[in-house]
Amino acid sequence: MNNRILHIATNTFREAVRDRVLYNLIAFALLMSAAAVLVGQISIQIEKLVVINLGLTAVSLFGIVIAIFIGIGLVSKEIDKRTLYTVLSRPVRRWEFIAGKFFGLAGTLVVNTIFMGIGVFAALAYVSHHFESSDFGILVALYFIILQFVVITALALLFSSFSTPIFAPIFAFWLFVIGNFAQDLRTFAAMAHGTTRVLATAAAYLVPNFSALNVISQVAHGEPVPHRLILLNTAYVLVYSAAVLSGAVMIFERRNLK
Amino acid sequence: MNAIEILGLEKIYNAGFWRKRSKRALRPLTLAVDDGEIFGFLGPNGAGKTTTLKILMGLVFPTAGTARILGMELDDPRMKAQIGFLPEQPYFYDHLTARELLKYYGQLSGVDPKQLSRKVDAALEQVKLSNSANLQLRKFSKGMLQRAGIAQAILHDPKVVFLDEPMSGLDPMGRREVRNLIEDLKANGKTVFFSTHILSDAEALCDRVAIINQGELRGIGAVPELTASVHGKVEIVWQGAAVPTGIRSMGAQCHSAGDTTRLILPEENQDTALEALRRERLRLISVVPVRTSLEDYFVAQLGTAAKSEVVSSELVTDGHNRLSKQ
Ligand SMILES: Nc1ncnc2c1ncn2[C@@H]1O[C@H](COP(=O)(O)OP(=O)(O)OP(=O)(O)O)[C@@H](O)[C@H]1O
Ligand SMILES: [Mg+2]
Numbered sequence: 001m002n003n004r005i006l007h008i009a010t011n012t013f014r015e016a017v018r019d020r021v022l023y024n025l026i027a028f029a030l031l032m033s034a035a036a037v038l039v040g041q042i043s044i045q046i047e048k049l050v051v052i053n054l055g056l057t058a059v060s061l062f063g064i065v066i067a068i069f070i071g072i073g074l075v076s077k078e079i080d081k082r083t084l085y086t087v088l089s090r091p092v093r094r095w096e097f098i099a100g101k102f103f104g105l106a107g108t109l110v111v112n113t114i115f116m117g118i119g120v121f122a123a124l125a126y127v128s129h130h131f132e133s134s135d136f137g138i139l140v141a142l143y144f145i146i147l148q149f150v151v152i153t154a155l156a157l158l159f160s161s162f163s164t165p166i167f168a169p170i171f172a173f174w175l176f177v178i179g180n181f182a183q184d185l186r187t188f189a190a191m192a193h194g195t196t197r198v199l200a201t202a203a204a205y206l207v208p209n210f211s212a213l214n215v216i217s218q219v220a221h222g223e224p225v226p227h228r229l230i231l232l233n234t235a236y237v238l239v240y241s242a243a244v245l246s247g248a249v250m251i252f253e254r255r256n257l258k
Numbered sequence: 259m260n261a262i263e264i265l266g267l268e269k270i271y272n273a274g275f276w277r278k279r280s281k282r283a284l285r286p287l288t289l290a291v292d293d294g295e296i297f298g299f300l301g302p303n304g305a306g307k308t309t310t311l312k313i314l315m316g317l318v319f320p321t322a323g324t325a326r327i328l329g330m331e332l333d334d335p336r337m338k339a340q341i342g343f344l345p346e347q348p349y350f351y352d353h354l355t356a357r358e359l360l361k362y363y364g365q366l367s368g369v370d371p372k373q374l375s376r377k378v379d380a381a382l383e384q385v386k387l388s389n390s391a392n393l394q395l396r397k398f399s400k401g402m403l404q405r406a407g408i409a410q411a412i413l414h415d416p417k418v419v420f421l422d423e424p425m426s427g428l429d430p431m432g433r434r435e436v437r438n439l440i441e442d443l444k445a446n447g448k449t450v451f452f453s454t455h456i457l458s459d460a461e462a463l464c465d466r467v468a469i470i471n472q473g474e475l476r477g478i479g480a481v482p483e484l485t486a487s488v489h490g491k492v493e494i495v496w497q498g499a500a501v502p503t504g505i506r507s508m509g510a511q512c513h514s515a516g517d518t519t520r521l522i523l524p525e526e527n528q529d530t531a532l533e534a535l536r537r538e539r540l541r542l543i544s545v546v547p548v549r550t551s552l553e554d555y556f557v558a559q560l561g562t563a564a565k566s567e568v569v570s571s572e573l574v575t576d577g578h579n580r581l582s583k584q
Contacts, residue, residue, distance in 0.1 A: 003365070003368075004365075004366055007362060007365045007366060008366075011351070011354075011362055014353070014354075015351065015353050018353040019353065081349050082345060082347075082348075082349050083349060083350060083351055084317075085312075085315070085317055085343070085345040085348075086343065086345060086348070086350065086363065086407075086410055087363075087366060088315070088316060088317060089315040089316070089317070089338065089341070089343040090338055090339070090363065090366045090367045091335035091336070091338040091339045091366070091367065091368060092335075092338075092366050093333075093335065254319075256317075256318040256319055257312070257317040257318060
């Protein structure tokens with residue numbers, strides 16, 4: 001990575017930390033301990049299933065909310081507050097700024113997810129006292145969750161780069177929800193006819209495919225995740241995010257700062 | 259060589275999301291700043307000073323025209339490593355301390371990591387912020403922010419320094435310090451381009467000034483050259499409250515205070531006025547030439563309508579018509 005991108009990413013990470021973003025970990029820790037204790041009292045059979053399901057879903061939701069709310073402000077807030085003036089008047093190209101912001105937030109989310117992942121494993125250890133080889137799937141699920149954050153971060157940056165968005169967080173969240181039904185949307189598109197088919201197909205492929213990135217319930221049931229899916233998902237997220245980020249750069253390159 | 263060359267820059271802002279209303283901030287503006295000079299960029303509010311600076315910094319794009327700094331294009335990173343910029347009402351990442359902010363900016367400007375700490379401390383010292391170096395910027399006062407802004411503009415030892423109203427928000431001491439700092443920059447061979455409305459600062463500091471109004475150049479040159487073209491004035495004071503009719507008819511304004519009357523009038527009317535006073539046998543107290551200042555020149559330049567004024571009034575009426583139709 002070029003130095004300027006690294007410095008911008010580091011500053012973005014530092015800003016998130018100082019704005020107490022990592023405090024969400026406290027809420028997460030409380031949630032996990034409460035869940036572990038409660039579940040342990042209810043049943044013995046399904047407690048592991050519940051802890052994994054609940055834990056991973058919480059990891060995903062906490063991260064999505066952070067990605068959207070920080071991501072939306074990454075560029076627009078800097079334009080509004082005019083902090084960008086003294087950055088862009090230096091030898092920093094606009095695409096480098098976008099890239100730095102992207103890696104900074106993605107890095108923040110990775111660190112956040114690592115801590116939460118440790119929390120999930122701790123809760124698991126508390127209820128089942130030992131690990132099995134199928135628990136390795138949890139790591140894959142966490143990896144996929146991080147991939148989701150990468151996509152959401154890229155999308156949030158895109159929204160952030162064209163205007164001062166009021167509706168952007170809502171829009172981004174809906175995109176996340178719809179993305180979770182991307183598979184169903186594709187199935188629907190395949191069955192439809194005429195214009196509907198064209199529109200549905202376009203929508204199905206434009207929307208980020210979060211359903212393929214969600215293996216939580218599979219993992220909770222101890223089913224293995226195919227290796228091919230890991231590879232495909234990685235490639236998909238790289239291509240999709242690169243395309244979205246290019247869009248963000250193209251818009252931002254032309255933008256007049258207010 | 260010209261440190262800065264502005265060639266026919268034009269900027270039309272498109273305001274309004276649904277209904278496009280355009281606002282002409284710069285009509286072709288052309289000027290050049292020499293290497294090593296202190297150049298004052300003067301104009302009333304809304305004249306287009308900040309717009310010009312923002313275009314030069316690559317923050318907004320011109321509608322037409324080009325500019326070069328140090329002979330390079332505006333988006334050339336090699337050029338950007340050699341300039342410093344203080345924005346109007348600077349605002350910074352407020353989660354950082356002053357020292358962290360300057361470190362970050364030094365890194366972005368490509369300052370040698372080995373020298374970074376030393377340069378940061380030197381810049382903080384120069385703007386008298388050493389005592390607040392470890393305070394978060396969110397706890398800074400307006401004047402302290404302005405000082406931090408100046409520090410980040412000179413931190414990396416740039417060749418050309420752009421300052422948008424550097425004295426704004428500063429106390430009298432701070433203003434003097436900034437004046438000294440600008441002079442030091444010049445002594446070290448740097449070029450300084452700064453906008454201001456504080457004419458006395460411009461007069462005291464600048465090798466040359468440009469005056470713009472409504473996005474257009476109204477005058478450019480060394481201060482003595484510019485003020486020489488404005489006719490001088492004299493102040494006449496005499497005893498008593500009586501004002502001779504001859505003076506009344508010249509249309510001059512007189513102020514009586516206590517036992518004396520004071521009058522300011524153009525130099526060419528001086529003899530006639532003195533003649534009138536003598537005829538009335540009034541006791542003269544003093545005749546003092548009023549030094550023509552940059553302010554007089556400034557006011558005179560803003561008073562004269564430029565050719566393109568017509569265009570501007572068209573634009574305005576156009577806007578009004580559209581507004582009234584809504
Ligand atoms: N983002 C913008 N959108 C629309 N119009 C703008 C914008 N920025 C500036 N203008 C207009 O452009 C003109 C020039 O503004 P500019 O900020 O360059 O003036 P200035 O000379 O810096 O004034 P001041 O001394 O008050 O700082 C003004 O009429 C202003 O209304
Ligand atoms: Mg201004």
